[in-house]
Amino acid sequence: MSEVITEATILDALRAVKDPDLHRDVVALNMIRDVKVCGGVASFRFVLTTPACPVRDQLKDQAYRAVMAIPGMEQVEVKMEAEVPKARGNVEKAAIEGIGHIVAVSSGKGGVGKSTVAVNLAVALARLGARVGILDTDVYGPNVPIMLGGHDMPEARGEKIVPPVYHGVKTMSIGLLNPGDRAVVWRGPMLHSAVSQFLRQVEWGELDYLVVDMPPGTGDVQLSLAQLVSLAGAVLVTTPQEVALGDVRKAYNMFDQLHVPCLGIVENMSYFICPNCEERHEIFGHGGGEALAERYGVPFLGAIPLSVSVREGGDLGIPIVVGAPESPQARAFNAVAEQVAAQVSIAAMKANKALPVLNLKK
Numbered sequence: 001m002s003e004v005i006t007e008a009t010i011l012d013a014l015r016a017v018k019d020p021d022l023h024r025d026v027v028a029l030n031m032i033r034d035v036k037v038c039g040g041v042a043s044f045r046f047v048l049t050t051p052a053c054p055v056r057d058q059l060k061d062q063a064y065r066a067v068m069a070i071p072g073m074e075q076v077e078v079k080m081e082a083e084v085p086k087a088r089g090n091v092e093k094a095a096i097e098g099i100g101h102i103v104a105v106s107s108g109k110g111g112v113g114k115s116t117v118a119v120n121l122a123v124a125l126a127r128l129g130a131r132v133g134i135l136d137t138d139v140y141g142p143n144v145p146i147m148l149g150g151h152d153m154p155e156a157r158g159e160k161i162v163p164p165v166y167h168g169v170k171t172m173s174i175g176l177l178n179p180g181d182r183a184v185v186w187r188g189p190m191l192h193s194a195v196s197q198f199l200r201q202v203e204w205g206e207l208d209y210l211v212v213d214m215p216p217g218t219g220d221v222q223l224s225l226a227q228l229v230s231l232a233g234a235v236l237v238t239t240p241q242e243v244a245l246g247d248v249r250k251a252y253n254m255f256d257q258l259h260v261p262c263l264g265i266v267e268n269m270s271y272f273i274c275p276n277c278e279e280r281h282e283i284f285g286h287g288g289g290e291a292l293a294e295r296y297g298v299p300f301l302g303a304i305p306l307s308v309s310v311r312e313g314g315d316l317g318i319p320i321v322v323g324a325p326e327s328p329q330a331r332a333f334n335a336v337a338e339q340v341a342a343q344v345s346i347a348a349m350k351a352n353k354a355l356p357v358l359n360l361k362k
Contacts, residue, residue: 003071003072005037005039005040005042005070005072005073006037007035007036007037009037009070010035010037010042010044010067010070011027011032011035013066013067013069013070014026014027014032014044014063014066014067015027015028016062016066017059017062017063017066019031019059020055020058021342021345021346022346022349022350026046026059026063029049029349030047031046031047031048031049032044032045032046032047032063033045033046033047039074040072040073040074040075041074041075041076042067042073042075042076042077043076043077043078043079044067044077044078044079045079045080045081046059046060046063046078046079046080046081047081047082047083048080048081048082048083049082049083049084049085049345049348049349050082050084050130050208050341050342050344050345051082051084051128051129051130051208051341052124052125052128052129052130052337052338052340052341052342053082053338053341053342054335054338054339054342056080060078060080063078064076064078082129082130084100084101084130084208084209084344084345084348085100085345085348085349086100086101086348095229095230096199096200096204096210096229098204098205098206098207099133099204099207099210100207100208100209101208101209101210101232101344101348102209102210102212102229102230102231102232103121103209103210103211103212103231103232103233103234103235103263103340103344104212104214104222104225104231104233104234104235104255104260105117105118105121105211105212105213105214105234105235105237106214106222106234106235106236106237106251106255107214107216107236107237107238107244107247107248107251108216108217108236108247108248108249108250108251108252108254109216109217109244109247109248110141110216111244112237112238112239112244112268112269113237113239113268113269113304113310114213114214114216114237114268115136115138115143115144115147115213116147116268116310116314117235117237117266117268117304117333117336118134118144118211118212118213119134119144119147119148119213119314119319120319120320120321120330120333120337121211121235121333121336121337121340122134122169122209122211123148123167123168123169123319123321123322124321124330124333124334124336124337125208125209125211125337125340125341126167126168126169127168127321127322127325127334128334128337128338128341130208130209130341131205131206131207131208131209132168132169132170132207132208132209132210132211133163133169133170133171133172133204133207133209133210133211134148134169134170134171134172134210134211134212134213135172135173135198135199135202135210135211135212135213136171136172136173136174136175136213137194137195137198137212137213137214137215137221137225138213138214138215138216138221139174139191139194139215139221140215141215142173142174142175143175143213143314144171144173144175144213145171145173145175145176145179146175146314146315146317147313147314147317147319148166148167148169148171148317148319149166149167149316149317149318150164150166150171150173150175150176150317151176151179152164152176153176153177153179154172154176154177157203159201160201160202160203161201161202161203162202162203163202163203163204164176166317167319167322170204170205170207172198172202174194191220191221191224192220192224195221195224195225195228196224196228199228199229209232209341209344212225222254222255222258223258226255226258226259226260231260231261232261232263232344232347232348233260233261233262233263233343233344233347234251234255234260234261234262234263235263235264235265235266235301235340236248236251236252236262236264236265236266237265237266237268238265238266238267238268238288238289238292239267239268239269239270239284239285239288239289240267240269240270240282240284240285240286240287240288240289241284241285241288242285242288244284244288245288245289245292248265248292249292252292252296261347262296262298263298263299263301263340263343263344263347264293264298264299264300264301264339264340264343265289265290265292265293265296265298265299265300265301266289266301266302266303266304266336267288267289267290267300267302267303267304268304269283269284269304269305269306270282270284270289270303270304270305270306271283271286271303271305271306272305272306272307273305273307273328283306289303290303299339299343301336301339301340301343302332302335302336302339303332304329304332304333304336305328305329305332307320307327307328307329309323309324309327309329310329320333321333321334
């Protein structure tokens with residue numbers, strides 16, 4: 001006579017499934033919910049820490065196989081879901097209601113495609129199922145509205161600004177409030193005030209991730225952001241050559257001094273594939289971003305190929321992950337988004353000591 005299969009039997013089987021990043025079993029991490037069993041038929045929800053999980057299919061397959069291996073099991077239904085856990089943050093800094101994680105995208109210098117990475121990262125996360133906003137803090141050269149095709153003047157709702165939504169991403173930029181070619185001429189205190197208002201007087205609603213496109217350099221905006229809110233971390237963007245890497249090293253050291261973790265490094269314009277001969281050309285050198293990540297002991301989040309289609313998409317307001325989702329560039333951006341989401345989840349779960357994830361409404 002075979003043993004009766006119970007909820008405890010299924011949970012014990014699932015303890016063999018380990019999260020590859022957190023190195024703990026998925027039961028201990030509270031990822032298994034609503035286990036139901038009737039005879040040889042079982043079902044449960046597998047709740048990931050991000051909808052952009054790069055090993056989603058792998059974990060689902062492992063969970064299915066682990067339960068199907070139970071003697072007498074005939075059928076298993078695994079429902080994959082995602083709930084992004086909120087980090088506790090710094091008690092000295094007031095949290096922004098509804099925002100799970102704030103991710104700064106920075107470079108230390110201009111010309112490396114930082115805004116392109118920020119925009120495609122935000123849109124890729126949204127297309128993977130996350131609730132995402134993007135904040136353009138480069139008040140002197142706001143490019144995010146152009147890259148997202150945004151030209152709507154934000155509406156006011158009481159004392160709050162309602163951000164328009166482009167490609168599934170809630171968007172705020174001084175470029176939406178000050179359209180055209182009029183220059184913004186502000187000193188440091190005004191920048192601090194603007195960043196504070198963008199964070200707290202915008203009706204962001206419930207977001208899993210707020211991506212912040214930082215201005216070049218290591219100045220007032222970076223300092224203000226780090227002082228005002230707890231950041232999940234910074235994504236540093238570079239190109240392979242030394243002239244870019246030198247400035248990114250300064251950016252890394254700046255965030256280190258501000259106690260902001262580095263989520264990893266992205267190497268943009270990493271190489272070019274000739275459309276005629278398909279030969280790979282490393283126009284700006286090779287491997288600089290990966291070597292820098294290794295030097296600092298942080299993840300290398302990915303290499304983005306150089307392509308005219310990325311530039312065209314930015315000019316037209318159609319990010320490459322939307323305009324050509326099957327292109328090598330879009331696949332690279334999607335991979336970066338998955339890696340960033342994974343690093344944010346790792347940091348949040350470690351900070352919370354694997355507390356149960358929040359049941360956020362989708």
